[in-house]
Amino acid sequence: MPKLNENYLNLKESYLFAEIAHRVNDYAKANPDKKIIRLGIGDVTRPIGSEMISALHEGVDAMASSETFKGYGPEQGYDFLRDAVVSYYKENGVSINADEVFVSDGAKSDTGNITDLFDKDNVILIPDPVYPVYVDTNIMNGRNITYIDANAENNFLPMPDKNVHADIIYICSPNNPTGAAYNHEQLKEWVDYALANDAIILYDSAYECFITDETLPRSIFAIEGAKKCAIEFCSLSKTAGFTGTRCGYTIVPKDLKFTVSTGEEMSLNAMWNRRQTTKFNGVSYIVQKGAAAVFSKEGMAQCKENIAYYQENAKIIADCLGKKGIRYFGGVNSPYIWFECPNGMESWDFFDYLLKNAQVVGTPGAGFGNNGKNFFRLTAFGNRENTMEAMERINKLF
Ligand code: MLT
Numbered sequence: 001m002p003k004l005n006e007n008y009l010n011l012k013e014s015y016l017f018a019e020i021a022h023r024v025n026d027y028a029k030a031n032p033d034k035k036i037i038r039l040g041i042g043d044v045t046r047p048i049g050s051e052m053i054s055a056l057h058e059g060v061d062a063m064a065s066s067e068t069f070k071g072y073g074p075e076q077g078y079d080f081l082r083d084a085v086v087s088y089y090k091e092n093g094v095s096i097n098a099d100e101v102f103v104s105d106g107a108k109s110d111t112g113n114i115t116d117l118f119d120k121d122n123v124i125l126i127p128d129p130v131y132p133v134y135v136d137t138n139i140m141n142g143r144n145i146t147y148i149d150a151n152a153e154n155n156f157l158p159m160p161d162k163n164v165h166a167d168i169i170y171i172c173s174p175n176n177p178t179g180a181a182y183n184h185e186q187l188k189e190w191v192d193y194a195l196a197n198d199a200i201i202l203y204d205s206a207y208e209c210f211i212t213d214e215t216l217p218r219s220i221f222a223i224e225g226a227k228k229c230a231i232e233f234c235s236l237s238k239t240a241g242f243t244g245t246r247c248g249y250t251i252v253p254k255d256l257k258f259t260v261s262t263g264e265e266m267s268l269n270a271m272w273n274r275r276q277t278t279k280f281n282g283v284s285y286i287v288q289k290g291a292a293a294v295f296s297k298e299g300m301a302q303c304k305e306n307i308a309y310y311q312e313n314a315k316i317i318a319d320c321l322g323k324k325g326i327r328y329f330g331g332v333n334s335p336y337i338w339f340e341c342p343n344g345m346e347s348w349d350f351f352d353y354l355l356k357n358a359q360v361v362g363t364p365g366a367g368f369g370n371n372g373k374n375f376f377r378l379t380a381f382g383n384r385e386n387t388m389e390a391m392e393r394i395n396k397l398f
Contacts, residue, residue, distance in 0.1 A: 049302025077103025179330015
């Protein structure tokens with residue numbers, strides 16, 4: 001009989017968004033006449049821009065002739081895409097090298113897979129509330145987690161406690177689920193803390209394209225010293241509407257090296273390369289063609305148009321909550337609006353209440369951690385009409 005990974009017993013029965021889908025499907029089956037508006041999972045609704053679509057078509061066409069056909073590609077990604085990512089960082093004032101860029105099928109997979117590089121015995125610091133993938137993947141590996149409180153008192157931007165040691169630190173900014181974003185000084189404190197503790201920061205910047213405040217950093221590598229202590233995960237899901245197309249990238253600096261028990265120095269870049277070449281055959285050429293177009297002038301302009309559309313949705317949601325006197329966070333520099341459940345309700349109760357009485361789906365804060373117990377998340381990724389209708393329904397409810 002195989003010995004199973006019993007760490008799975010320590011997970012919640014289903015992944016947060018699977019649980020939500022399950023509850024919504026049950027409701028939809030029982031109430032087929034009701035129009036449900038889904039502002040739960042952060043899934044985009046705008047079609048992909050024509051520049052990316054043309055590039056995807058070019059990729060498909062290349063497969064049809066023996067001169068241009070592509071079989072296995074480089075596991076790390078094609079040079080044309082790695083170079084495009086380097087240029088994108090450069091435009092944002094950050095210098096990275098192409099061999100530090102690893103193309104992947106998205107930040108969710110990479111933030112989970114990165115745990116392969118670390119021993120079970122590490123002090124893992126994770127903010128609460130947080131994107132559940134960081135927690136669940138560490139539980140699957142049998143690791144203990146130390147939580148750091150993100151709450152209304154610290155504007156959901158917890159800062160390091162110099163008296164607590166950590167080896168691995170998860171940071172997501174702009175944050176999923178709270179929408180809060182760190183500034184330079186705050187991130188510098190985290191980098192200094194990581195350097196002082198010989199720790200590594202796993203930095204999720206999947207929502208960087210939503211930053212409108214130009215003083216805020218879009219990459220951890222905008223912070224001095226970060227290349228010695230951070231890995232950055234980014235994604236085209238929200239930047240370019242690739243949630244279904246699947247493409248992201250992870251930056252693992254070559255300066256990122258730690259001395260191990262044998263006295264040798266190990267490079268995280270070399271380890272990740274070894275891991276990816278063994279377990280991953282790369283993202284399809286077709287998708288990488290589409291992804292490279294995101295970084296062209298015209299492609300980026302089209303992506304920005306869609307981002308502006310979602311930003312307007314965020315404003316509509318935030319304005320409605322503000323008018324109702326409901327305390328909210330995010331909505332600016334972020335596609336997420338995080339608010340206190342009205343009348344002291346707990347978030348899963350509020351989820352059921354909203355579904356039943358307004359047919360609006362959101363995400364209960366408790367799904368992101370204990371500190372989310374009385375909070376609720378709405379996404380700006382719906383279409384305009386639905387977003388406005390959802391807010392009218394909420395407006396009438398309270
Ligand atoms: C979310 O809703 O938190 C995200 O869409 C989930 C994800 O990107 O995996």
